[in-house]
Amino acid sequence: MSGWVTVAGLGPGAEDLVTPEVRAALEEATDIVGYIPYVARVPPREGLALHASDNRVELDRALQALEMAAEGRRVVIVSSGDPGVFAMASALFERLETAPEFADTDIRILPGITAMLAAAARAGAPLGHDFCAINLSDNLKPFDLIERRLRHAARGDFAMAFYNPRSKSRPHQFARVLDILREECEAGRIVLFARAVSTPEEKITVVPLSEARPEMADMRTVVLVGNTSTRRVGRWIYTPRGTVAAGTA
Amino acid sequence: MSGWVTVAGLGPGAEDLVTPEVRAALEEATDIVGYIPYVARVPPREGLALHASDNRVELDRALQALEMAAEGRRVVIVSSGDPGVFAMASALFERLETAPEFADTDIRILPGITAMLAAAARAGAPLGHDFCAINLSDNLKPFDLIERRLRHAARGDFAMAFYNPRSKSRPHQFARVLDILREECEAGRIVLFARAVSTPEEKITVVPLSEARPEMADMRTVVLVGNTSTRRVGRWIYTPRGTVAAGTA
Structure with a gap:
């Protein structure tokens, strides 16, 4: 039997946001590989080996998956959200690039509901117009590049979604991000903190930029920032579809 | 019985990319509202009224849904992909803003797999680092704003995803977009045309920017542009997770 590696997105947390495609891959797998809390989301069953790592x-982890596939195992690497958005898909190809012996591995990437879209849906439609997604972790890139991207995103009047805004090892950096935004954007710009969306711990907080505080975010939070047109209607936040009056369209 | 409006994302086309949450909403609905090809994706059944529009x-369409909910009907507005990404969620809130009589409507937005993430998964992980999503239609915004966003996205070294790159009513505009990219980016920048992803008509084409041609896109195509680090490994395209050497991480 020939093995394979599938990188699957489990979505933000709720079971009814896992696609049938991903569910089928989990059912065919012999091995699940991934970060501890994501592997914990896969129901155990006989014949399924769980390989959780920090x-x-x-x-x-990518190499482990490629090695097991070469032995004929059916391996699913699980990611939260979508595997192609700041998650395991890039890491797999990065590892594959330096391991030509695995070049012929049967690989599939299965998309999932990424956190920013689940958060946006809960709040209304804050990403309803052009937007950027930025990983605020400087684990793998210098903060200067993060700052450059923030300024371009603001000057292009993009809405923004921030992943990994804050962690115990980087407590001060998100404060710098907010300072940069305050230099580039008006005080009333809408900022949305969405924690653990679609789980029992879900919490959504909406504030103007002037009231945004670093401690409103942690590693389970995705932060959305509106563009200059983003507004409230009742309890909802939305970004209009364009800047030209739509008439009856 | 109290009515409601749910805006649901059907994903890019394949049935196994429709979330169970969306499937359940379709099963509870009395009325489906949406653009003709999206309504056509909902299985007809007794007691379900289909309201397809151009x-x-x-x-x-948003007003029609709000009016039906006020009459006690359970209305699902269907969008392709994710309803919050260049789709019906924003239009609903835009309409709600000028119709205060519907302010108390029970509204839910259900996320879906948006086209750029399905396309990215098929190709590898081209959006594996910071990226922008831009709607190239100038139906509701001036082309000047599109140009400004393209230049900021390129100068911030974001990967990019373009929705609605080309239509019969705008045959020349995408040529201007490619010209702007050629001013801002190197000739070898990876460009990916993904048409009708996850359907029987799926077609993926990868070319360097120097060989990208307007006719490679139509309204069923999402176009992905890599950042300066995006590269090929075998048949895959991926964008590394960062710019700092990862070591063994």
């Missing part, structure tokens, strides 16, 4: 070992 | 009537 974070920051993404390349080791 | 495009460019998004605000009328």
Whole structure:
């Protein structure tokens, strides 16, 4: 039997946001590989081996999956959200690039509901017009590049979604991000903190930029920032579809 | 019985990319509202009324849904992909803003797999680092704003995803977009045309920017542009997770 590696997105947390495609892959798998809390979301069953590892070992985990596939195993690497958005898909290809012996591995990437879209849906439609997604972790890139991207995103009047805004090892950095935004954007710009969306711990907080505080975010939070047109209607937040009056369209 | 309006994302086309949450909403609905090809994706059943309309009537469609909910009907507005990404969620709130009589409507937005993430998964992980999503239609915004966003996205070294790159009513505009990219980016920048992803008509084409041609895109195509680090590994395209060497991480 020939093995394979599938990188699957489990969505933000709720079971009814896992696609049938991903569910089918989990049912065919012999092995599940991934970060501890994501592997914990896969129901155990006989014949299924669970290989949970800590974070920051993404390349080791990718190699483990490629090695098991070469032995004929059916391996699913699980990611939260979508595997192609700041998750395991890139790490797999990064590892594959330096391991030509695995070049012929049967690989599939299965998309999932990424956190920013689940958060946006809960709040209304804050990403309803052009937007950027930025990973605020400087684990793998210098903060200067983050700052450059923030300024371009603001000057292009993009809405923004921030992943990994804050962690115990980077407590001060998100304060700098907010300072940069305050230099580039008006005080009333809408900022949305969405924690653990679609789980029992879900919490959504909406504030103007002037009232945004670093401690409103942690590693389970995705932060959305509106563009200059983003507004409230009742309890909802939305960004209009364009800047030209739509008439009856 | 109290009515409601749910805006649901059907994903890019394949049935196994429709979330169970969306499937359940479709099963509870009395009425489906949406653009003709999206309504056609909902299986007909007794007691379910299908209200298909042409495009460019998004605000009328939103009002129709709000009116039916007020009459106690359970209305699902269907969008392709994710309803919050260049789709019906914003149009609903835009209409709600000028119709205070519907302010108390029970509204839910259900996320879906948006086209750029399905396309990215098929190709590898081209959006594996910071990226922008830009709607290239100038139906509701001036082309100047599109140009400004393209230049900021390129100068911030974001990967990019373009929705609605080309239509019969705008045959020349995408050529201008490619010209702007050629001013801002190197000739070898990876460009990916993904048409009708996850359907029988799926077609993926990868070319360097120097070989990208306007006719490679139509309204069923999402176009992905890599950042300066995006590269090929075998048949895959991926964008590394960062710019700092990852070591064994």
